[in-house]
Amino acid sequence: MGVRLTTLQIHHKTTYRYGQPVSLGPHRLMLRPRESRDLRLISSELKTDPPATVTFAHDVFGNSVATAHFNAVADRLTIDCVTQLTLDAAAWPIFDVAASAIFYPFHYAEDERTDLGALMFQQYADPNGRLRDWAWAFVRGAQTDTLALLKDLGIGVSAWINYQSREDEGVQSPIQTLDRGWGSCRDFAVLFVEAARCLGFGARIVSGYLHGAEAGPIGSADAGSTHAWAEIYVPSAGWITFDPTNRSFGGYNLIPVAVARDIRRAMPVEGSFVGASDAFLGMNVVVEVTAAH
Numbered sequence: 001m002g003v004r005l006t007t008l009q010i011h012h013k014t015t016y017r018y019g020q021p022v023s024l025g026p027h028r029l030m031l032r033p034r035e036s037r038d039l040r041l042i043s044s045e046l047k048t049d050p051p052a053t054v055t056f057a058h059d060v061f062g063n064s065v066a067t068a069h070f071n072a073v074a075d076r077l078t079i080d081c082v083t084q085l086t087l088d089a090a091a092w093p094i095f096d097v098a099a100s101a102i103f104y105p106f107h108y109a110e111d112e113r114t115d116l117g118a119l120m121f122q123q124y125a126d127p128n129g130r131l132r133d134w135a136w137a138f139v140r141g142a143q144t145d146t147l148a149l150l151k152d153l154g155i156g157v158s159a160w161i162n163y164q165s166r167e168d169e170g171v172q173s174p175i176q177t178l179d180r181g182w183g184s185c186r187d188f189a190v191l192f193v194e195a196a197r198c199l200g201f202g203a204r205i206v207s208g209y210l211h212g213a214e215a216g217p218i219g220s221a222d223a224g225s226t227h228a229w230a231e232i233y234v235p236s237a238g239w240i241t242f243d244p245t246n247r248s249f250g251g252y253n254l255i256p257v258a259v260a261r262d263i264r265r266a267m268p269v270e271g272s273f274v275g276a277s278d279a280f281l282g283m284n285v286v287v288e289v290t291a292a293h
Contacts, residue, residue, distance in 0.1 A: 010033075027068045029079065206256050207226070210225055
């Protein structure tokens with residue numbers, strides 16, 4: 001299966017600039033990778049300037065969420081996180097899909113449907129069924145191999161949509177992405193997840209980091225950047241990783257930080273300030289993912 005053991009260091013630094021001192025509100029930070037059988041955390045150090053009181057909690061999906069509370073006013077805010085981890089994932093994973101789910105369509109067990117809940121329902125309006133029709137075009141017959149269908153859907157996203165990096169916050173709706181014909185990795189992931197939900201799959205968004213020289217020519221900008229992809233729940237196999245931006249299957253070069261029903265709940269840094277309406281001058285994000293020695 002081509003298992004690789006890789007030790008990595010991630011340096012994620014976010015800087016906000018203001019034209020005058022402002023009062024900083026609480027900031028919600030999702031920067032700590034999700035530990036699993038494949039990903040083991042060695043250390044994670046979070047610093048802010050100005051200093052903050054930081055509390056930690058886990059959200060409904062088990063993501064590690066830090067909340068930074070500031071007492072000082074400042075004309076600059078820096079959030080600096082350095083993490084070391086080991087990643088031990090197969091480049092070509094084999095998934096043990098339940099016999100009942102090898103071919104699509106299939107039905108989730110009642111308990112699975114209950115637990116998946118909102119992850120099976122579209123989060124964006126599709127009043128004319130355009131996304132539904134687009135998704136169903138990938139179903140090749142009365143019985144279609146489930147994994148082949150999901151792979152075709154992932155490849156179909158990148159075949160229809162041109163990759164274009166966007167510095168602005170937010171995400172396009174799936175219909176906007178289809179209309180425009182371009183999008184960032186966030187838009188690719190949302191389109192894929194919403195299309196999979198149209199077909200009845202439980203699906204969730206993942207945000208994190210991409211690493212390695214084999215990141216792919218299509219995708220997320222550069223290896224070592226923040227990235228977004230998707231996971232689909234398949235009975236027995238569990239959550240399977242799909243990166244439609246890079247046409248990849250399995251997560252050997254992906255470092256998950258947060259999973260969510262909606263990508264807007266998986267942003268790395270989110271916060272507010274109190275000050276003049278024109279006080280905000282801009283922000284800068286630098287991410288470095290390097291081999292640790």
